[in-house]
Amino acid sequence: MSKFIIQVNSPAYGSSSSYSAYRFAKAAIDNGHMIEKVFFYQDGVLNTNSLNSPASDEFDLKQAWVDLHDNHGVALINCVSAALRRGVLSESEAKENQQLHWNMQAPFIMGGLGELVTGIETADRLICF
Amino acid sequence: MKKLCIIFRQAPHGTAHGREGLDLSLLSASFEQEVSLIFTDEGLLTLLKNQDPESIGCKDYIATLGALSLYDIDTVLVCQESMQELGLLEANFRIAVSMATATEISTHLASVDEVIVF
Numbered sequence: 291m292s293k294f295i296i297q298v299n300s301p302a303y304g305s306s307s308s309y310s311a312y313r314f315a316k317a318a319i320d321n322g323h324m325i326e327k328v329f330f331y332q333d334g335v336l337n338t339n340s341l342n343s344p345a346s347d348e349f350d351l352k353q354a355w356v357d358l359h360d361n362h363g364v365a366l367i368n369c370v371s372a373a374l375r376r377g378v379l380s381e382s383e384a385k386e387n388q389q390l391h392w393n394m395q396a397p398f399i400m401g402g403l404g405e406l407v408t409g410i411e412t413a414d415r416l417i418c419f
Numbered sequence: 420m421k422k423l424c425i426i427f428r429q430a431p432h433g434t435a436h437g438r439e440g441l442d443l444s445l446l447s448a449s450f451e452q453e454v455s456l457i458f459t460d461e462g463l464l465t466l467l468k469n470q471d472p473e474s475i476g477c478k479d480y481i482a483t484l485g486a487l488s489l490y491d492i493d494t495v496l497v498c499q500e501s502m503q504e505l506g507l508l509e510a511n512f513r514i515a516v517s518m519a520t521a522t523e524i525s526t527h528l529a530s531v532d533e534v535i536v537f
Contacts, residue, residue, distance in 0.1 A: 403446040410423065410532075416535070
């Protein structure tokens with residue numbers, strides 16, 4: 291069994307690499323490996339926007355990440371500074387920035403780059419998409 | 420502690436790749452990881468002197484390159500082939516770097532735990 295940490299750098303729509311990241315995570319778990327956490331950086335933070343609304347006959351990647359968390363306990367962490375710059379805010383950042391709305395989907399949570407680095411330290415392998 | 424190698428391969432200001440790569444480099448080093456950097460392809464342009472990113476509405480994040488040694492990031496490799504393709508000289512760069520051939524870069528990549536490409 292290996293312990294992986296996955297870094298997602300591309301948005302949910304418009305690039306296939308975040309979907310590849312999801313498929314990798316799913317396949318790893320199905321084959322008995324462990325996903326330490328999924329860390330969303332760069333445009334990857336756009337995966338966590340609750341307003342992502344794919345057409346009904348299209349794959350809902352945001353929901354797939356949520357299911358991965360619900361079914362397998364995988365932590366889903368956003369880089370907070372990358373997220374804020376791209377308009378993805380949790381309730382607490384919205385309040386801190388005097389914004390009336392927030393849009394980060396639960397159970398994604400905000401974290402810092404430090405969470406990526408500590409994840410890299412404890413995982414066997416980092417995989418970037 | 421792990422050995423992380425961060426590769427810069429995109430030009431500095433058209434996208435946020437370089438900036439977010441440099442953020443991760445400094446943060447990793449401050450978390451006591453052994454961090455090395457490789458500049459290749461148009462990523463080399465990040466190293467040029469006399470840039471004025473603020474004139475195009477960008478933050479001057481490349482000034483932070485000067486802090487690499489304070490963070491104990493001492494291994495900064497530059498791809499020799501990319502240098503030749505872009506017609507650059509070592510004197511054009513704002514920080515001290517080491518020239519590396521493709522073989523030397525491969526050897527270095529094999530010696531680190533993780534590689535992250537920006």
